[in-house]
Amino acid sequence: MPKRCTLGVDIGTSSSKGVLVAADGAILATASVAHEVQRPQAGMVEMDGRIWWHEFAELSRRLLAEASALGVEVELAGVGVSGMGPCVLLADDDDEPVRPAILYGVDTRAAAQIEWMSQQLGIDEITRVGGSTLTSQAGGPKIRWVADEEPEAFARARRLFMPASWLARKLTGAYVLDHQSASQVSPLYDIEAEAWHEPWWGRFAGGIEAPRLVWAGDIVGAVTDEASAVCGIPAGTPVIAGTIDAWSEAVSVGAHGSGDLMLMYGTTMFLIATGDETLRTPSMWTTVGAFEGTRNLAGGLATSGALTAWLKGLTAADYPTLLAEAAESGVGARGLVMLPYFAGERTPILDPDARGVVAGLTLSHTRGDLYRAALEATALGVRHNVETMRAAGADIRRIVAVGGGTQGALWLQIVSDVTGLEQEVPQTTIGASYGAAFLAATATADVAPPSIADWNPVASTIRPRPEVAADYDVLFERYLRLYAATAGLVHELAQVQREAGESDNDHESAPDHDNVHDHDSAHDHDSADDHDNDRQEDAR
Template sequence: MGVAAVVGIDIGTSSSKGVLVDLDGRVVRSATREHEVDRPRPGWVEMDAEIWWQEFVDLAQELLAPGDAHVVAVGVSGMGPCVLLTDDAGTPLRPAILYGVDVRSTPQIARLNERFGADEIMRRCGSALSTQAAGAKIAWVADAEPELFQSARRVFMPSSWLGFKLTDQYVLDQHSASQCTPLYDTDNRDWYRPWATQIAPDLVLPPLHWPGDVAGRVTAEAASVTGLPAGVPVIVGTIDAWSEAISVGAQGVGDLMLMYGTTMFLIHTVPTRLASPSLWGTVGALPGTRNLAGGMATSGAITAWLRELFGSPDYPQLLRLAELSGPGARGLLMLPYFAGERTPILDPDARGILAGLTVSHTRGDLYRAALEATGLGVRHNIETMEAAGGDIGRIVAVGGGTQGKLWTQIVSDITGRVQLIPSQTIGASYGAAFLAARTVRDVSIDEWNPIKEVREPRPEYAADYDELYGLYRQLYDGSKPVLHVLTARQTRLSAEPQPAALEEPCSEGVTP
């Protein structure tokens, strides 16, 4: 029968990841499927939900193929908050609209603020309306695609979609619901029906449970497709960043999780409800917990973009070049707002800037500037959290960006904060596996995933980075009007017919 183990699978922005973990926390096997999101227009980010299920099936089959483990529970998580609308049978009606990187709902945000009152939304929901809010995205579909919306009966996120496909149960976790502003009442921890019925009168909102609760059990049909045993429990699951925080034990009051991924995410656990117009006040992933959270729209997405522009060298090479560049990237400063920005500026029309560029700058300088831009954004978020009443005592880092020492070191140098790096930084899939294991055994994340490294800030760089941070804040404030005009031009141009690509080859000896 093999070793008793759990499966954890996460649907992320750029890939889906799965782990097979024994009940002592050891990773038996891992697997990944890379994918791309669709960007049909500037500011729109979508994905076909059938890809989520197919990648889950592929990952499960790969993890279980050797037959050396007996699966006793299944964990799921996924990017979010997303909006996948389906009919009553759960058949998707359109591609899912992704989280705050999709900024199409700006008009709906303005209208809902006017209808319900921005202050009242903040009071009842814990967060201001922003492009992160799933409720505003639902309102966009109602406005832009009314015929389709008339057929919509259910709403899913990646984790709840996987749970539905595995168990035939329609449920959502409390944390994900708390990011469905303005549909959720954060004090009562339930849907706020008076507003929900105005925004989506025909949607049947799912029953709410905690991420570690059992959503249901693997059906015979799902077992035949995935290779998972029929009848084993499947947890409700949650949004990937919160599963990442679980994976490294960053759930105590005062803890802050930094997630180094395609986007950067920050989750601070607070003793009582805190609210900030520049952050997201949410229900936590564990019963009784509260969070102040922030998220940058791009971080690893910028480094991946630069890598492609540079001809796809490997990341270790780029990190070596960035380290040679040194603090300050030889006079470069980047704004990381390449897909607008979420917290703390909440500006979907912001755009990226690379300032100070000369012909003498190198790939290493540009790559270093991108890493430093993330650190500067993290510092801005941390200062905003503490200004809102947060008290950060411990920072735990997780995600693919922790694999090389340089990026985490830069963030510690810029913020002046110590970061703890655990043994397993796989992230959300490992957190989902841990929650699944808790359904069959009393397990501890501190035993599963102890701290392995400590990243200390280097005081000799503090003055330089303080100056750079001041310039970072000035650069956005000073360039904001220009960036908004450029964003409007991009939107207008994207709606115009594009010229056909040149089909004739260039003349010999002429470089295109």
């Protein structure tokens, strides 16, 4: 008897990943394919968007073939898609890209356009309409950059895509964009109206047709005969719109309800807090949620797993050894405070010229102390984001932890201790592709839609230890003072590094999360969705 399944594919920064999932949430097959971004100049990160469709086709054929090899007869009920973002892929009348896709906040080329648009429109008005100030994460200035710097390409541009919407177009012919992704094309989207802001779209994206807006789980069409011949998915299979990878990952673990905070452990850290109201703060990203009626505050650390990986390489020690030594070091790393800003920092300080600092070093400190300080530094960065979100009005009641870094018990415990929040760790942390498959299963359910609690139950809960709370309160206050006291000097050093040819932008990553390290083993792990999404700069 055929097994009813859905297929999910996520396009990440360094790889694309796919999963074939049964109606009860069981994973039948997984596949991935690696790729690279291009960096034509310092601060520029882009990718040939045509790769996204080629890799989707490869993954879908591999997933179906793997199921067949296992003797599973598949009844494919639907297809889900997601991808890094916000990205800007401009295409012509024939859906041919006019230039490579410009990636999310890791690409900082549009600094001049951000400044000019902010002056033209006014920061207060931009925030009122779009929810957030303009940063390297915003899609609108990237579109304007193409118009300013590559006018011939812009003159041919007729459509705007991101990875998920590009796949939906290739599979079904639908030209759509989900609301969550659209809300990151700042300032061209009106967050309260949940619609394109037509005056600014016409002014800054003139000549480009605005994609029809839908929600992430909406069915936008069916696989065409032409697409079926390429990817092997039966013609007529429903396809959902999908969304940006970090939000799809939040769906995969049920972290999209009011009061939820998804914390993605990866090469970077990415955070998404969900609520019912639009909250605005200049140091975080305000977006529409994946589902109608929800709003998000999002943020991210520029380094987390990347920092611990750097220390591993520097010390030539394996992770089990470093973890054991870090555990022995204890709370406060024997008098060390570290700022984790080794690739600048995203939220809440929004400082690309921030740099890593280690204060309190003596000749008696060990590599275990440094490793403990690095783990605590990322946890302190998470707390800084959480407290900034709360100050803006966010009601954060629980953390759901995702990503490859959730394999590390010590890291998880330190984050809970520093923030004072429980963390739920789900059974499956495969990532955004799993969330896309779940959205497709929900959209195509014959009777009652599936529950993510049934698909992906909580495997463990990490609780903060009250006996260390006071020590970490003191450490957090020192962490904040250390940045304030050293910012001027490290900005000077960042300029020295630029003059010496060192591009910090080349090391930034966002939501999405690339190679994540398992801090309880000697092996490296890919993050749940790649993101990046790296993401991620970021949401990715």
